[in-house]
Amino acid sequence: MMRVPNTVRGMRDLLPDDLAKRRRVEAVVQELFRLYGYREIGTPVLESYSLLSAKAGEEIRHRMYVFKDLGGRQVALRPEMTASVARLVAGKLRSEAKPLRLGYFADCYRYDNPQMGRYREFRQAGFELFGSSRPEADAEILLVACDLLRRLGLKFSVKVGHVGILRGILNAEDVAEKEQNVVLGLLDKRRLSAALKTLKALRVSEECLDIVKALQRIRGSESEHVLRRGERLIASNEAALTALRNLDTVLRLFSESGMNGPVLVDLGFARGLDYYTGMIFELYAQDLDIALGGGGRYDRLVECFGGEATPAVGCSPGIDRIVLAMERQGLFPEKLGLGTGKAIVVPVGEEQIGLGLRVASALRCSGVAVTSDVALHGLAEALGTASKAGIPIAVIVGPKEAKEGAVTLRNLASKTQSYVPLNEVVSAVQRLL
Ligand code: AMP
Numbered sequence: 001m002m003r004v005p006n007t008v009r010g011m012r013d014l015l016p017d018d019l020a021k022r023r024r025v026e027a028v029v030q031e032l033f034r035l036y037g038y039r040e041i042g043t044p045v046l047e048s049y050s051l052l053s054a055k056a057g058e059e060i061r062h063r064m065y066v067f068k069d070l071g072g073r074q075v076a077l078r079p080e081m082t083a084s085v086a087r088l089v090a091g092k093l094r095s096e097a098k099p100l101r102l103g104y105f106a107d108c109y110r111y112d113n114p115q116m117g118r119y120r121e122f123r124q125a126g127f128e129l130f131g132s133s134r135p136e137a138d139a140e141i142l143l144v145a146c147d148l149l150r151r152l153g154l155k156f157s158v159k160v161g162h163v164g165i166l167r168g169i170l171n172a173e174d175v176a177e178k179e180q181n182v183v184l185g186l187l188d189k190r191r192l193s194a195a196l197k198t199l200k201a202l203r204v205s206e207e208c209l210d211i212v213k214a215l216q217r218i219r220g221s222e223s224e225h226v227l228r229r230g231e232r233l234i235a236s237n238e239a240a241l242t243a244l245r246n247l248d249t250v251l252r253l254f255s256e257s258g259m260n261g262p263v264l265v266d267l268g269f270a271r272g273l274d275y276y277t278g279m280i281f282e283l284y285a286q287d288l289d290i291a292l293g294g295g296g297r298y299d300r301l302v303e304c305f306g307g308e309a310t311p312a313v314g315c316s317p318g319i320d321r322i323v324l325a326m327e328r329q330g331l332f333p334e335k336l337g338l339g340t341g342k343a344i345v346v347p348v349g350e351e352q353i354g355l356g357l358r359v360a361s362a363l364r365c366s367g368v369a370v371t372s373d374v375a376l377h378g379l380a381e382a383l384g385t386a387s388k389a390g391i392p393i394a395v396i397v398g399p400k401e402a403k404e405g406a407v408t409l410r411n412l413a414s415k416t417q418s419y420v421p422l423n424e425v426v427s428a429v430q431r432l433l
Contacts, residue, residue: 098131
């Protein structure tokens with residue numbers, strides 16, 4: 001016998017329960033699109049390599065699925081969505097009124113090392129806010145990200161920083177942007193000594209090295225205290241100070257909203273994407289050391305793709321990891337109960353199949369989820385299978401019922417039944433549910 005083929009390494013099949021969980025999370029995201037005014041967009045999975053690689057950051061760039069299509073174009077599967085959304089805002093949505101709020105769901109692809117919570121095909125949602133450089137826009141993105149996790153019932157914290165602090169320090173030493181990106185990428189991967197080595201090779205001052213090192217230790221949940229320590233450390237660098245004050249304002253607004261989440265301010269925090277220019281953050285669930293989502297401000301990306309200068313801030317919650325965290329925290333009911341329906345219509349013989357289909361249609365028209373028995377293995381077997389699947393009601397259509405224009409309604413839990421005329425089936429079923 002032929003062996004059943006496996007999925008490609010890092011790719012997953014999603015079984016009904018997996019997808020039911022995903023849809024639960026997505027329904028809340030969709031509700032937040034509505035509540036916060038984000039309009040949903042879609043872009044292709046396949047984009048030109050040059051677009052996706054322009055500001056992706058080294059780590060993501062070298063994990064992209066890149067190939068030439070049959071027309072000889074260098075293309076790639078998107079590793080994330082921000083570049084594609086920025087492309088839209090630079091082009092087709094150029095003349096939309098700002099601020100412009102866009103939301104999305106997207107399957108993304110990275111040749112990551114498959115492990116718990118890390119896949120080669122994964123799903124992101126996203127909220128992107130274009131056209132405001134004000135701190136309340138940053139606060140809104142933090143709010144919506146935390147609102148999502150709170151609505152899902154997750155215990156979580158949010159780690160917040162600002163790339164302007166480190167960039168300010170490195171700019172003062174004339175470290176070129178490209179090299180800064182390398183250093184920030186290493187810090188993102190918590191490789192402090194490699195980052196310091198790179199900086200030493202660039203001949204930055206001892207003071208700069210000390211500040212970069214010290215920044216890595218300035219973090220905590222008392223944001224006032226953390227920010228004051230940071231202020232003393234970078235007192236002589238005006239650009240870094242401006243970044244720190246901006247972070248201070250964002251965090252104050254976030255807190256004043258009354259909807260804020262538990263915050264960890266981390267002044268040495270960096271993210272592996274080159275396009276960030278301001279506040280950055282990541283979401284963490286208790287007991288899970290991988291980020292559930294991340295985001296930040298990226299004021300130059302739209303311009304980089306030929307659009308007008310457009311400040312922007314956004315976030316992308318990772319749906320798969322949110323599902324994982326919810327499983328860990330026991331937030332899904334044991335039986336998701338989707339797809340089985342509330343009733344089954346069972347024709348007893350060949351002659352009653354047509355009437356059975358008509359009764360099922362009438363029930364669906366009134367909004368009752370109903371399956372039709374399509375096995376015709378006999379009444380006992382149909383009722384047994386339905387009962388096991390947790391379907392509460394069977395609508396039995398036998399020869400006597402068909403002749404008399406009626407059905408038998410059976411409550412599969414209490415095993416009681418009643419005889420109901422056809423024109424009363426819908427209301428009788430609804431009464432039982
Ligand atoms: P990033 O675009 O790197 O900021 O990622 C945003 C979010 O996408 C992360 O916080 C994860 O939740 C999710 N994510 C990124 N890479 C993967 C992956 N390989 N597998 C599953 N989820 C991922």
